[in-house]
Amino acid sequence: MNGGVSLLVPIKPLHLAKSRLRDDRPAARHADLVSAIALDTVEAARRAAGVRAVLVVTSDPRLAESFAAVGVEVVADDPAAGLNPALEHGERVLRSRGEARIGALQADLPALRSAELAAALEQAGPERAFSADHQGTGTTLLLAAAHGALAPRFGPGSAAAHVSSGARALDGEWASLRCDVDTAADLRRATGLGLGERTAAWLAGAAGNPR
Numbered sequence: 001m002n003g004g005v006s007l008l009v010p011i012k013p014l015h016l017a018k019s020r021l022r023d024d025r026p027a028a029r030h031a032d033l034v035s036a037i038a039l040d041t042v043e044a045a046r047r048a049a050g051v052r053a054v055l056v057v058t059s060d061p062r063l064a065e066s067f068a069a070v071g072v073e074v075v076a077d078d079p080a081a082g083l084n085p086a087l088e089h090g091e092r093v094l095r096s097r098g099e100a101r102i103g104a105l106q107a108d109l110p111a112l113r114s115a116e117l118a119a120a121l122e123q124a125g126p127e128r129a130f131s132a133d134h135q136g137t138g139t140t141l142l143l144a145a146a147h148g149a150l151a152p153r154f155g156p157g158s159a160a161a162h163v164s165s166g167a168r169a170l171d172g173e174w175a176s177l178r179c180d181v182d183t184a185a186d187l188r189r190a191t192g193l194g195l196g197e198r199t200a201a202w203l204a205g206a207a208g209n210p211r
């Protein structure tokens with residue numbers, strides 16, 4: 001088997017996702033934005049050196065179709081019990097195929113640069129490690145040790161939870177890897193870094209059309 005990390009990318013159903021980013025725009029426009037952000041994130045991840053494969057974990061049928069159209073594999077949440085169980089399910093799927101190195105990448109990184117993700121994977125080496133978000137409290141990337149368990153502790157305060165569970169905090173600057181988008185202010189921050197093409201196109205449409 002070739003080396004490299006197989007990355008799980010979890011995404012909530014579109015009508016539930018990114019509620020903090022929701023404003024008064026129609027539900028379909030919000031779904032388009034969440035979808036564009038996730039597709040840009042996965043596209044950048046797939047191109048990163050050291051990434052062997054990406055497996056999206058989502059029960060959303062439209063997302064499943066969009067990812068299938070660009071050749072990305074999707075599995076549904078099983079059970080539908082929240083983020084960490086979704087990741088543990090994805091981990092079981094990858095382990096059943098003999099994947100040695102597994103990680104989880106958040107789906108809300110629309111400015112992600114492949115080179116920054118590659119640098120984080122390189123710095124982690126074979127260890128269980130994570131990248132905190134730009135606020136230092138959340139987690140944007142968690143890597144299991146080679147042949148080790150992912151043991152995801154995503155949720156409020158996940159950076160501290162990952163440290164407590166023995167993961168090493170990666171310390172590169174990596175602004176694009178740390179720039180998760182939960183709010184409108186985060187989206188402006190990501191725009192300053194340079195958005196992926198689908199999110200940029202969504203924003204151009206938002207500027208040019210009534211919402």
Ligand SMILES: Nc1nc2c(ncn2[C@@H]2O[C@H](COP(=O)(O)OP(=O)(O)OP(=O)(O)O)[C@@H](O)[C@H]2O)c(=O)[nH]1
Nearest residue numbers: 010011012017018019020057058082083086107108
């Ligand atoms: N497959 C799956 N992904 C999830 C689930 N819960 C959260 N996620 C994803 O995990 C990532 C981190 O979650 P959050 O940043 O809290 O995103 P969110 O829940 O969509 O945002 P808010 O509604 O604003 O809390 C996002 O990519 C979510 O879509 C879940 O139950 N299943």
Ligand SMILES: C=C(OP(=O)(O)O)C(=O)O
Nearest residue numbers: 138139154155158180182
């Ligand atoms: C679930 C997480 O994401 P967010 O902080 O974006 O909600 C996390 O960082 O663990």
